[in-house]
Amino acid sequence: MPRPSARVPLPVLIAPAAVSAALALRPIRRPFAAATAGWVWSLPAQELPLHVGAVVGAATAPVLARRRRRASDRVGVGMAALTWAGLGVVVARHLAARAALDRALREGLSDGGAGGAGGVTTRATTTSPLPLPRTPWPVVLLRPWPLRPREVRARRGMIYGPDPTANRFDLYTGADGLVEEYSSGATGRAARGVLIHIHGGHFRAGGPSRESRAMLFDHARRGWAAISTTYHLSSTPESGFPQHLVDIKRLIHWVRTEGPSHGIPAGAPIVVAGSSAGAHIAMMAALTAGDARFQPGFTGADTAIDGAVGLYGYYGRLGRESKDISDPVRHPATSAPPVAIIHGTHDTYTPVKGSRRLVRHLRSGSPNPVVYAELRGAQHGFDAVRSPRYLAVVEAVARFTDHLA
Incomplete structure:
Protein backbone atom coordinates (compact mmCIF):
# COMPACT_ATOMS: atom_id res chain seq x y z
CA MET A 1 0.00 0.00 0.00
CA PRO A 2 1.26 3.53 -0.73
CA ARG A 3 2.45 5.51 2.24
CA PRO A 4 0.25 8.48 3.19
CA SER A 5 1.65 11.84 2.09
CA ALA A 6 3.42 13.85 4.74
CA ARG A 7 1.35 16.55 6.35
CA VAL A 8 2.52 20.10 5.66
CA PRO A 9 3.55 21.65 9.01
CA LEU A 10 1.21 24.37 10.20
CA PRO A 11 3.98 27.02 10.49
CA VAL A 12 4.67 26.55 6.77
CA LEU A 13 0.98 27.08 5.97
CA ILE A 14 0.73 30.16 8.19
CA ALA A 15 4.03 31.78 7.19
CA PRO A 16 2.85 33.61 4.02
CA ALA A 17 -0.06 35.25 5.84
CA ALA A 18 2.11 36.03 8.86
CA VAL A 19 4.73 37.76 6.72
CA SER A 20 2.02 39.66 4.83
CA ALA A 21 0.51 40.90 8.09
CA ALA A 22 3.90 41.85 9.50
CA LEU A 23 4.73 43.87 6.38
CA ALA A 24 1.34 45.57 6.51
CA LEU A 25 2.12 46.74 10.03
CA ARG A 26 5.84 47.55 9.58
CA PRO A 27 6.67 48.06 5.90
CA ILE A 28 10.18 47.92 4.50
CA ARG A 29 11.19 51.42 3.42
CA ARG A 30 14.72 50.96 2.05
CA PRO A 31 16.18 49.99 -0.35
CA PHE A 32 13.51 50.73 -2.95
CA ALA A 33 13.58 47.25 -4.52
CA ALA A 34 13.03 45.60 -1.13
CA ALA A 35 10.36 48.16 -0.25
CA THR A 36 8.49 47.42 -3.48
CA ALA A 37 8.68 43.66 -2.92
CA GLY A 38 7.47 44.12 0.65
CA TRP A 39 4.59 46.29 -0.52
CA VAL A 40 3.45 43.63 -3.00
CA TRP A 41 3.70 40.88 -0.38
CA SER A 42 1.74 42.95 2.14
CA LEU A 43 -1.21 43.59 -0.18
CA PRO A 44 -3.36 40.58 0.85
CA ALA A 45 -3.20 41.43 4.55
CA GLN A 46 -3.30 45.17 3.87
CA GLU A 47 -6.39 45.19 1.65
CA LEU A 48 -8.21 41.95 2.58
CA PRO A 49 -7.37 41.40 6.25
CA LEU A 50 -10.63 39.62 7.12
CA HIS A 51 -10.25 37.21 4.22
CA VAL A 52 -6.65 36.46 5.13
CA GLY A 53 -7.75 35.91 8.72
CA ALA A 54 -10.37 33.43 7.53
CA VAL A 55 -7.75 31.51 5.56
CA VAL A 56 -5.51 31.37 8.62
CA GLY A 57 -8.46 30.11 10.64
CA ALA A 58 -9.23 27.40 8.10
CA ALA A 59 -5.61 26.21 8.21
CA THR A 60 -5.50 26.25 12.02
CA ALA A 61 -8.87 24.68 12.82
CA PRO A 62 -7.88 21.05 12.02
CA VAL A 63 -4.87 21.34 14.32
CA LEU A 64 -6.97 22.74 17.17
CA ALA A 65 -9.39 19.82 16.74
CA ARG A 66 -6.66 17.22 17.29
CA ARG A 67 -6.06 15.73 20.70
CA ARG A 68 -2.41 15.04 20.07
CA ARG A 69 -0.35 17.89 18.68
CA ARG A 70 3.22 18.10 17.54
CA ALA A 71 5.63 20.77 18.62
CA SER A 72 5.28 22.34 15.18
CA ASP A 73 1.51 22.50 15.71
CA ARG A 74 1.97 24.55 18.85
CA VAL A 75 4.36 26.87 17.02
CA GLY A 76 1.85 27.21 14.18
CA VAL A 77 -1.00 28.03 16.55
CA GLY A 78 1.15 30.72 18.13
CA MET A 79 1.95 32.14 14.72
CA ALA A 80 -1.75 32.12 13.85
CA ALA A 81 -2.61 33.98 17.04
CA LEU A 82 -0.01 36.66 16.33
CA THR A 83 -1.20 36.92 12.73
CA TRP A 84 -4.81 37.40 13.86
CA ALA A 85 -3.69 40.09 16.28
CA GLY A 86 -1.81 41.89 13.52
CA LEU A 87 -4.75 41.62 11.16
CA GLY A 88 -6.95 43.05 13.90
CA VAL A 89 -4.73 46.15 13.99
CA VAL A 90 -5.01 46.44 10.20
CA VAL A 91 -8.82 46.25 10.42
CA ALA A 92 -8.84 48.92 13.12
CA ARG A 93 -6.81 51.19 10.85
CA HIS A 94 -9.28 50.58 8.04
CA LEU A 95 -12.14 51.67 10.27
CA ALA A 96 -10.21 54.74 11.48
CA ALA A 97 -10.01 56.03 7.89
CA ARG A 98 -13.69 57.00 7.99
CA ALA A 99 -13.13 59.48 10.83
CA ALA A 100 -9.96 60.87 9.21
Whole structure:
Protein backbone atom coordinates (compact mmCIF):
# COMPACT_ATOMS: atom_id res chain seq x y z
CA MET A 1 0.00 0.00 0.00
CA PRO A 2 1.26 3.53 -0.73
CA ARG A 3 2.45 5.51 2.24
CA PRO A 4 0.25 8.48 3.19
CA SER A 5 1.65 11.84 2.09
CA ALA A 6 3.42 13.85 4.74
CA ARG A 7 1.35 16.55 6.35
CA VAL A 8 2.52 20.10 5.66
CA PRO A 9 3.55 21.65 9.01
CA LEU A 10 1.21 24.37 10.20
CA PRO A 11 3.98 27.02 10.49
CA VAL A 12 4.67 26.55 6.77
CA LEU A 13 0.98 27.08 5.97
CA ILE A 14 0.73 30.16 8.19
CA ALA A 15 4.03 31.78 7.19
CA PRO A 16 2.85 33.61 4.02
CA ALA A 17 -0.06 35.25 5.84
CA ALA A 18 2.11 36.03 8.86
CA VAL A 19 4.73 37.76 6.72
CA SER A 20 2.02 39.66 4.83
CA ALA A 21 0.51 40.90 8.09
CA ALA A 22 3.90 41.85 9.50
CA LEU A 23 4.73 43.87 6.38
CA ALA A 24 1.34 45.57 6.51
CA LEU A 25 2.12 46.74 10.03
CA ARG A 26 5.84 47.55 9.58
CA PRO A 27 6.67 48.06 5.90
CA ILE A 28 10.18 47.92 4.50
CA ARG A 29 11.19 51.42 3.42
CA ARG A 30 14.72 50.96 2.05
CA PRO A 31 16.18 49.99 -0.35
CA PHE A 32 13.51 50.73 -2.95
CA ALA A 33 13.58 47.25 -4.52
CA ALA A 34 13.03 45.60 -1.13
CA ALA A 35 10.36 48.16 -0.25
CA THR A 36 8.49 47.42 -3.48
CA ALA A 37 8.68 43.66 -2.92
CA GLY A 38 7.47 44.12 0.65
CA TRP A 39 4.59 46.29 -0.52
CA VAL A 40 3.45 43.63 -3.00
CA TRP A 41 3.70 40.88 -0.38
CA SER A 42 1.74 42.95 2.14
CA LEU A 43 -1.21 43.59 -0.18
CA PRO A 44 -3.36 40.58 0.85
CA ALA A 45 -3.20 41.43 4.55
CA GLN A 46 -3.30 45.17 3.87
CA GLU A 47 -6.39 45.19 1.65
CA LEU A 48 -8.21 41.95 2.58
CA PRO A 49 -7.37 41.40 6.25
CA LEU A 50 -10.63 39.62 7.12
CA HIS A 51 -10.25 37.21 4.22
CA VAL A 52 -6.65 36.46 5.13
CA GLY A 53 -7.75 35.91 8.72
CA ALA A 54 -10.37 33.43 7.53
CA VAL A 55 -7.75 31.51 5.56
CA VAL A 56 -5.51 31.37 8.62
CA GLY A 57 -8.46 30.11 10.64
CA ALA A 58 -9.23 27.40 8.10
CA ALA A 59 -5.61 26.21 8.21
CA THR A 60 -5.50 26.25 12.02
CA ALA A 61 -8.87 24.68 12.82
CA PRO A 62 -7.88 21.05 12.02
CA VAL A 63 -4.87 21.34 14.32
CA LEU A 64 -6.97 22.74 17.17
CA ALA A 65 -9.39 19.82 16.74
CA ARG A 66 -6.66 17.22 17.29
CA ARG A 67 -6.06 15.73 20.70
CA ARG A 68 -2.41 15.04 20.07
CA ARG A 69 -0.35 17.89 18.68
CA ARG A 70 3.22 18.10 17.54
CA ALA A 71 5.63 20.77 18.62
CA SER A 72 5.28 22.34 15.18
CA ASP A 73 1.51 22.50 15.71
CA ARG A 74 1.97 24.55 18.85
CA VAL A 75 4.36 26.87 17.02
CA GLY A 76 1.85 27.21 14.18
CA VAL A 77 -1.00 28.03 16.55
CA GLY A 78 1.15 30.72 18.13
CA MET A 79 1.95 32.14 14.72
CA ALA A 80 -1.75 32.12 13.85
CA ALA A 81 -2.61 33.98 17.04
CA LEU A 82 -0.01 36.66 16.33
CA THR A 83 -1.20 36.92 12.73
CA TRP A 84 -4.81 37.40 13.86
CA ALA A 85 -3.69 40.09 16.28
CA GLY A 86 -1.81 41.89 13.52
CA LEU A 87 -4.75 41.62 11.16
CA GLY A 88 -6.95 43.05 13.90
CA VAL A 89 -4.73 46.15 13.99
CA VAL A 90 -5.01 46.44 10.20
CA VAL A 91 -8.82 46.25 10.42
CA ALA A 92 -8.84 48.92 13.12
CA ARG A 93 -6.81 51.19 10.85
CA HIS A 94 -9.28 50.58 8.04
CA LEU A 95 -12.14 51.67 10.27
CA ALA A 96 -10.21 54.74 11.48
CA ALA A 97 -10.01 56.03 7.89
CA ARG A 98 -13.69 57.00 7.99
CA ALA A 99 -13.13 59.48 10.83
CA ALA A 100 -9.96 60.87 9.21
CA LEU A 101 -11.75 61.49 5.93
CA ASP A 102 -14.76 62.99 7.65
CA ARG A 103 -12.53 65.36 9.58
CA ALA A 104 -10.61 66.35 6.44
CA LEU A 105 -13.83 67.12 4.57
CA ARG A 106 -15.25 69.18 7.42
CA GLU A 107 -12.06 71.21 7.71
CA GLY A 108 -11.38 71.54 3.99
CA LEU A 109 -14.91 72.43 2.89
CA SER A 110 -16.01 74.46 5.91
CA ASP A 111 -14.93 77.78 4.41
CA GLY A 112 -16.55 77.20 1.03
CA GLY A 113 -14.52 78.99 -1.61
CA ALA A 114 -14.42 81.36 -4.51
CA GLY A 115 -15.22 80.42 -8.07
CA GLY A 116 -13.36 77.32 -9.27
CA ALA A 117 -10.95 77.38 -12.16
CA GLY A 118 -13.70 76.14 -14.43
CA GLY A 119 -16.13 78.84 -13.38
CA VAL A 120 -18.13 76.75 -10.91
CA THR A 121 -18.74 78.45 -7.58
CA THR A 122 -18.07 76.25 -4.59
CA ARG A 123 -21.03 76.31 -2.25
CA ALA A 124 -20.30 77.72 1.18
CA THR A 125 -20.95 75.25 3.97
CA THR A 126 -22.96 76.77 6.81
CA THR A 127 -23.49 73.53 8.74
CA SER A 128 -21.30 70.52 9.34
CA PRO A 129 -21.53 67.95 6.52
CA LEU A 130 -23.31 64.70 7.31
CA PRO A 131 -20.97 61.97 8.56
CA LEU A 132 -19.93 59.25 6.17
CA PRO A 133 -22.26 56.19 6.23
CA ARG A 134 -21.38 53.02 8.07
CA THR A 135 -19.32 50.25 6.54
CA PRO A 136 -21.44 47.83 4.42
CA TRP A 137 -19.97 44.64 5.82
CA PRO A 138 -21.79 42.20 3.47
CA VAL A 139 -20.15 43.97 0.52
CA VAL A 140 -16.73 43.96 2.19
CA LEU A 141 -16.90 40.25 3.04
CA LEU A 142 -18.76 38.75 0.10
CA ARG A 143 -18.11 41.10 -2.84
CA PRO A 144 -14.72 42.73 -2.35
CA TRP A 145 -13.91 42.95 -6.08
CA PRO A 146 -15.93 45.83 -7.56
CA LEU A 147 -17.74 44.23 -10.50
CA ARG A 148 -19.87 46.54 -12.58
CA PRO A 149 -23.37 46.65 -11.05
CA ARG A 150 -26.49 46.18 -13.15
CA GLU A 151 -27.54 49.78 -12.65
CA VAL A 152 -24.37 51.02 -14.38
CA ARG A 153 -23.96 51.05 -18.15
CA ALA A 154 -20.52 50.78 -19.78
CA ARG A 155 -19.34 52.01 -23.16
CA ARG A 156 -15.80 50.78 -23.68
CA GLY A 157 -13.03 51.73 -26.06
CA MET A 158 -14.25 55.23 -26.90
CA ILE A 159 -11.71 57.43 -28.70
CA TYR A 160 -10.84 61.02 -27.79
CA GLY A 161 -7.72 61.70 -29.87
CA PRO A 162 -5.71 60.79 -32.96
CA ASP A 163 -4.15 57.63 -31.45
CA PRO A 164 -6.87 54.96 -31.06
CA THR A 165 -4.64 52.92 -28.74
CA ALA A 166 -3.43 55.61 -26.37
CA ASN A 167 -6.37 58.01 -26.65
CA ARG A 168 -9.18 55.75 -25.48
CA PHE A 169 -11.46 55.59 -22.49
CA ASP A 170 -14.38 53.74 -20.93
CA LEU A 171 -17.54 55.68 -20.10
CA TYR A 172 -19.82 54.65 -17.25
CA THR A 173 -23.31 56.05 -16.71
CA GLY A 174 -26.51 55.01 -15.01
CA ALA A 175 -28.26 51.98 -16.48
CA ASP A 176 -30.69 54.21 -18.36
CA GLY A 177 -27.71 55.93 -19.95
CA LEU A 178 -27.53 59.59 -20.82
CA VAL A 179 -29.73 61.29 -23.35
CA GLU A 180 -28.03 61.28 -26.76
CA GLU A 181 -27.66 64.48 -28.78
CA TYR A 182 -28.26 66.63 -25.69
CA SER A 183 -27.38 69.75 -27.65
CA SER A 184 -30.19 69.11 -30.14
CA GLY A 185 -32.81 69.57 -27.45
CA ALA A 186 -33.78 65.93 -26.93
CA THR A 187 -35.48 65.20 -23.63
CA GLY A 188 -33.93 62.91 -21.05
CA ARG A 189 -31.41 62.85 -18.22
CA ALA A 190 -28.13 64.70 -18.65
CA ALA A 191 -24.99 64.14 -16.62
CA ARG A 192 -24.64 66.09 -13.38
CA GLY A 193 -20.92 66.28 -14.00
CA VAL A 194 -17.95 64.39 -15.38
CA LEU A 195 -15.42 62.44 -13.34
CA ILE A 196 -12.27 61.55 -15.29
CA HIS A 197 -10.03 58.98 -13.63
CA ILE A 198 -6.41 58.52 -14.80
CA HIS A 199 -4.71 55.22 -14.03
CA GLY A 200 -1.28 54.76 -12.50
CA GLY A 201 1.56 52.47 -13.55
CA HIS A 202 4.68 54.68 -13.37
CA PHE A 203 3.68 56.25 -16.72
CA ARG A 204 4.74 53.06 -18.48
CA ALA A 205 1.91 50.57 -17.83
CA GLY A 206 -1.74 50.31 -17.00
CA GLY A 207 -5.07 50.81 -18.71
CA PRO A 208 -8.65 51.97 -18.18
CA SER A 209 -10.96 50.46 -15.57
CA ARG A 210 -8.27 48.71 -13.52
CA GLU A 211 -8.17 51.11 -10.57
CA SER A 212 -10.78 53.05 -8.61
CA ARG A 213 -13.57 50.98 -10.15
CA ALA A 214 -15.81 51.38 -7.11
CA MET A 215 -15.44 55.16 -7.30
CA LEU A 216 -16.31 55.18 -11.00
CA PHE A 217 -19.37 52.99 -10.52
CA ASP A 218 -20.51 55.04 -7.53
CA HIS A 219 -20.39 58.28 -9.52
CA ALA A 220 -22.27 56.68 -12.42
CA ARG A 221 -25.04 55.69 -10.01
CA ARG A 222 -25.11 59.25 -8.73
CA GLY A 223 -25.83 60.62 -12.19
CA TRP A 224 -22.29 61.50 -13.26
CA ALA A 225 -20.56 60.54 -16.47
CA ALA A 226 -17.59 58.54 -15.12
CA ILE A 227 -14.62 58.18 -17.46
CA SER A 228 -11.66 55.84 -16.99
CA THR A 229 -8.95 56.82 -19.43
CA THR A 230 -5.50 55.94 -20.61
CA TYR A 231 -2.77 58.04 -22.23
CA HIS A 232 0.51 57.60 -24.07
CA LEU A 233 2.79 55.35 -22.04
CA SER A 234 6.58 55.70 -22.11
CA SER A 235 9.73 53.88 -21.07
CA THR A 236 10.48 56.54 -18.45
CA PRO A 237 8.28 59.25 -16.94
CA GLU A 238 10.34 62.07 -18.43
CA SER A 239 10.58 60.62 -21.94
CA GLY A 240 6.81 60.72 -22.22
CA PHE A 241 6.39 64.20 -20.79
CA PRO A 242 4.48 66.35 -21.60
CA GLN A 243 2.51 63.96 -23.84
CA HIS A 244 0.83 62.40 -20.78
CA LEU A 245 -0.53 65.79 -19.83
CA VAL A 246 -1.36 66.78 -23.40
CA ASP A 247 -3.51 63.66 -23.73
CA ILE A 248 -5.58 64.46 -20.66
CA LYS A 249 -6.03 68.06 -21.76
CA ARG A 250 -7.19 66.73 -25.11
CA LEU A 251 -9.73 64.57 -23.30
CA ILE A 252 -10.99 67.58 -21.32
CA HIS A 253 -11.36 69.41 -24.63
CA TRP A 254 -13.24 66.40 -26.04
CA VAL A 255 -15.66 66.48 -23.10
CA ARG A 256 -16.29 70.20 -23.70
CA THR A 257 -16.85 69.85 -27.44
CA GLU A 258 -18.11 66.29 -28.02
CA GLY A 259 -19.69 65.66 -24.64
CA PRO A 260 -23.06 67.21 -25.57
CA SER A 261 -23.51 64.44 -28.15
CA HIS A 262 -23.22 61.91 -25.31
CA GLY A 263 -25.51 63.48 -22.72
CA ILE A 264 -22.90 65.73 -21.11
CA PRO A 265 -24.00 69.39 -20.97
CA ALA A 266 -21.41 71.84 -22.25
CA GLY A 267 -21.19 73.51 -18.84
CA ALA A 268 -21.11 70.36 -16.72
CA PRO A 269 -18.44 70.44 -14.01
CA ILE A 270 -15.36 68.35 -14.78
CA VAL A 271 -13.36 66.72 -11.98
CA VAL A 272 -10.09 64.99 -12.84
CA ALA A 273 -8.91 62.26 -10.49
CA GLY A 274 -5.88 60.00 -10.62
CA SER A 275 -4.10 57.20 -8.82
CA SER A 276 -0.30 57.22 -8.35
CA ALA A 277 1.17 58.49 -11.64
CA GLY A 278 -2.35 59.42 -12.71
CA ALA A 279 -2.60 61.70 -9.68
CA HIS A 280 0.47 63.59 -10.93
CA ILE A 281 -1.22 64.16 -14.28
CA ALA A 282 -4.46 65.19 -12.56
CA MET A 283 -2.72 67.83 -10.46
CA MET A 284 -0.73 69.10 -13.43
CA ALA A 285 -4.00 69.46 -15.35
CA ALA A 286 -5.46 71.41 -12.43
CA LEU A 287 -2.49 73.79 -12.27
CA THR A 288 -1.90 74.41 -16.00
CA ALA A 289 -5.35 75.27 -17.38
CA GLY A 290 -5.00 77.00 -20.74
CA ASP A 291 -1.20 76.70 -20.78
CA ALA A 292 -0.29 76.70 -24.49
CA ARG A 293 2.89 74.66 -23.84
CA PHE A 294 0.72 71.65 -23.06
CA GLN A 295 -1.99 72.18 -25.67
CA PRO A 296 -0.29 71.86 -29.08
CA GLY A 297 -2.82 72.17 -31.87
CA PHE A 298 -5.60 73.27 -29.52
CA THR A 299 -4.02 76.22 -27.73
CA GLY A 300 -7.26 78.16 -27.52
CA ALA A 301 -9.27 75.30 -26.01
CA ASP A 302 -10.83 75.61 -22.57
CA THR A 303 -9.05 73.00 -20.45
CA ALA A 304 -9.93 74.42 -17.05
CA ILE A 305 -11.41 71.92 -14.61
CA ASP A 306 -13.65 72.33 -11.60
CA GLY A 307 -11.89 70.00 -9.20
CA ALA A 308 -9.05 67.51 -8.85
CA VAL A 309 -8.59 64.39 -6.73
CA GLY A 310 -5.27 62.66 -6.06
CA LEU A 311 -5.02 59.16 -4.56
CA TYR A 312 -1.59 58.01 -3.30
CA GLY A 313 0.03 60.23 -5.93
CA TYR A 314 3.57 61.10 -6.89
CA TYR A 315 3.87 64.90 -7.10
CA GLY A 316 7.52 65.58 -7.84
CA ARG A 317 9.56 66.24 -10.97
CA LEU A 318 9.70 63.64 -13.71
CA GLY A 319 13.40 64.17 -14.48
CA ARG A 320 16.25 66.66 -14.42
CA GLU A 321 15.64 68.09 -17.87
CA SER A 322 11.96 68.81 -17.21
CA LYS A 323 12.17 69.68 -13.52
CA ASP A 324 11.02 73.27 -14.05
CA ILE A 325 7.79 72.30 -15.79
CA SER A 326 7.00 68.71 -14.73
CA ASP A 327 6.94 69.41 -10.98
CA PRO A 328 3.44 70.48 -9.88
CA VAL A 329 4.75 72.86 -7.20
CA ARG A 330 6.65 74.83 -9.90
CA HIS A 331 3.26 76.03 -11.20
CA PRO A 332 1.32 78.79 -9.39
CA ALA A 333 -1.53 77.65 -7.17
CA THR A 334 -3.45 80.89 -7.56
CA SER A 335 -5.78 79.47 -10.21
CA ALA A 336 -6.09 75.97 -8.77
CA PRO A 337 -9.63 74.56 -8.50
CA PRO A 338 -10.86 72.79 -5.34
CA VAL A 339 -8.54 69.85 -4.66
CA ALA A 340 -8.77 66.69 -2.56
CA ILE A 341 -5.61 64.69 -1.83
CA ILE A 342 -5.69 61.34 0.00
CA HIS A 343 -2.54 59.40 0.90
CA GLY A 344 -1.52 56.54 3.16
CA THR A 345 1.11 56.97 5.86
CA HIS A 346 2.66 53.55 5.06
CA ASP A 347 3.05 54.19 1.33
CA THR A 348 6.54 52.98 0.43
CA TYR A 349 6.21 53.42 -3.35
CA THR A 350 5.22 57.10 -3.37
CA PRO A 351 5.89 58.31 0.18
CA VAL A 352 3.39 60.62 1.84
CA LYS A 353 5.89 63.48 2.09
CA GLY A 354 5.21 64.32 -1.57
CA SER A 355 1.53 64.91 -0.83
CA ARG A 356 2.38 67.07 2.17
CA ARG A 357 4.66 69.19 -0.01
CA LEU A 358 1.94 69.71 -2.63
CA VAL A 359 -0.69 70.52 -0.01
CA ARG A 360 1.55 73.20 1.49
CA HIS A 361 1.98 74.70 -1.98
CA LEU A 362 -1.75 74.69 -2.71
CA ARG A 363 -2.77 76.10 0.65
CA SER A 364 -0.25 78.91 0.34
CA GLY A 365 -1.73 80.21 -2.91
CA SER A 366 -5.08 78.70 -3.84
CA PRO A 367 -8.30 80.62 -3.09
CA ASN A 368 -10.25 77.34 -3.24
CA PRO A 369 -10.66 74.49 -0.75
CA VAL A 370 -7.84 72.01 -0.29
CA VAL A 371 -9.03 68.79 1.37
CA TYR A 372 -6.19 66.63 2.67
CA ALA A 373 -6.48 63.30 4.45
CA GLU A 374 -3.74 60.95 5.60
CA LEU A 375 -4.91 57.39 6.14
CA ARG A 376 -2.97 55.78 8.96
CA GLY A 377 -1.38 52.51 7.89
CA ALA A 378 -2.58 52.66 4.28
CA GLN A 379 -0.20 51.50 1.57
CA HIS A 380 0.08 52.22 -2.14
CA GLY A 381 -2.80 51.02 -4.32
CA PHE A 382 -5.59 51.11 -1.75
CA ASP A 383 -8.30 51.55 -4.42
CA ALA A 384 -8.30 48.01 -5.86
CA VAL A 385 -10.89 46.26 -3.67
CA ARG A 386 -13.88 47.33 -1.61
CA SER A 387 -12.22 47.33 1.75
CA PRO A 388 -13.72 49.34 4.64
CA ARG A 389 -11.02 51.96 4.05
CA TYR A 390 -11.55 52.31 0.32
CA LEU A 391 -15.36 52.42 0.63
CA ALA A 392 -14.87 55.33 3.02
CA VAL A 393 -12.64 56.97 0.38
CA VAL A 394 -15.34 56.45 -2.26
CA GLU A 395 -17.93 58.16 -0.07
CA ALA A 396 -15.55 60.99 0.78
CA VAL A 397 -14.76 61.66 -2.88
CA ALA A 398 -18.48 61.62 -3.67
CA ARG A 399 -19.09 64.22 -0.97
CA PHE A 400 -16.28 66.33 -2.40
CA THR A 401 -17.56 66.14 -5.99
CA ASP A 402 -21.18 66.72 -4.93
CA HIS A 403 -19.89 69.95 -3.43
CA LEU A 404 -18.92 71.02 -6.96
CA ALA A 405 -21.93 69.79 -8.96
